[in-house]
Amino acid sequence: QVQLVQSGSELKKPGASVKISCKASGYTFTSYPMNWVRQAPGQGLEWVGWLNTNTGNPTYAQAFTGRFVMSLDPSVSTAFLQINSLKAEDTAIYYCARIVMVGFDSWGQGTRVTVSA
Amino acid sequence: SYDLTQPPSVSVSPGQTAIITCSGDKLGTKFACWYRQKPGQSPVLVISQNTKRPSGIPERFSGSNSGDTATLTISGTQPMDEADYYCQTWDGSTGVFGGGTKLSVL
Numbered sequence: 001q002v003q004l005v006q007s008g009s010e011l012k013k014p015g016a017s018v019k020i021s022c023k024a025s026g027y028t029f030t031s032y033p034m035n036w037v038r039q040a041p042g043q044g045l046e047w048v049g050w051l052n053t054n055t056g057n058p059t060y061a062q063a064f065t066g067r068f069v070m071s072l073d074p075s076v077s078t079a080f081l082q083i084n085s086l087k088a089e090d091t092a093i094y095y096c097a098r099i100v101m102v103g104f105d106s107w108g109q110g111t112r113v114t115v116s117a
Numbered sequence: 118s119y120d121l122t123q124p125p126s127v128s129v130s131p132g133q134t135a136i137i138t139c140s141g142d143k144l145g146t147k148f149a150c151w152y153r154q155k156p157g158q159s160p161v162l163v164i165s166q167n168t169k170r171p172s173g174i175p176e177r178f179s180g181s182n183s184g185d186t187a188t189l190t191i192s193g194t195q196p197m198d199e200a201d202y203y204c205q206t207w208d209g210s211t212g213v214f215g216g217g218t219k220l221s222v223l
Contacts, residue, residue: 035212037160045152045160045203047212059210062118095159102207103150103165110159 002026004096004108011114012086019082020111022096029077030054033099036070036081039110040092050099051079086115119208121215128221135191137218139204142185147206149187151180154217155200163202164189196222 007021022034036048049060051070058070069082083090094111097104122140129135139149149167152160162171164180167187177192187206191198199222204215 037214044201044217045154045205045214047205047214050210050212061211097160101166102148103162103171104152104160104205105162105165105171107159107161 002098002106004098004106006094006096006108006111009112009114011116013117014086014088014115016086016115017082017084018086018113019080020094020113022079022081022108024077024079024098027098030074034070034072034079035097035099035104036068036079037095037097037104038064038092039095040089043092048081048094053079083113086113088115091115119206119211119213121204121206121213123202123204123215123218125216126219126221128223129191129194131196131222132193135194135198135220135222137189137191137202137204137220139187139189139215140185141187141206141213144185144187144206145183147182147208149180149182150205151178151187151189152203152205153198153200154203160203191220194220194222198222 003025005023010018030053035050038046048064067084072079096108098106151164154160167182179190181188201217203217
């Protein structure tokens with residue numbers, strides 16, 4: 001069955017960087033785009049962007065351009081989200097999610113990133 | 118940027134029909150999807166492409182999309198349906214989520 005397994009929780013200081021991973025299994029990794037979604041504490045879902053898993057070409061939401069970098073390693077069926085120059089407001093749970101047609105049909109368990117001095 | 122608007126909360130009695138709306142400019146010309154999220158869990162796709170139920174989603178979940186409004190309907194609502202519900206669409210190659218609706222089953 002399709003599984004997306006994300007890396008564990010991270011505690012970082014402001015200004016640091018963090019790289020979250022999302023390992024896919026149960027399907028051909030390069031057949032479906034991968035998305036990233038952010039959920040701040042007590043808030044709704046925010047779309048971060050999506051990654052073409054064939055070409056590695058990323059598309060970012062306007063609010064996530066600059067410090068957010070999506071990448072992938074097809075050899076290990078893994079997508080990554082790196083956040084640079086972390087700010088307190090980046091504290092959130094970050095989810096990876098596979099797109100099938102237009103919907104996110106499978107989600108990772110989420111990675112909690114806490115930014116605190 | 119494209120915006121989707123949902124009511125913050127909807128309340129329904131068990132066994133009744135819950136209707137959750139999602140509004141956006143000419144949303145009916147796009148595909149709408151719906152997700153259910155229970156506390157501490159990842160979201161789950163309950164409606165894709167306006168009306169399609171993924172495998173494992175009960176028949177009491179249905180969707181429609183016309184004009185400026187997409188609608189998620191839960192017939193015979195059960196206490197287990199209490200959750201946050203989010204609509205989502207694509208504006209070109211950009212994903213957009215609604216703000217979410219908390220469904221209370223009282």
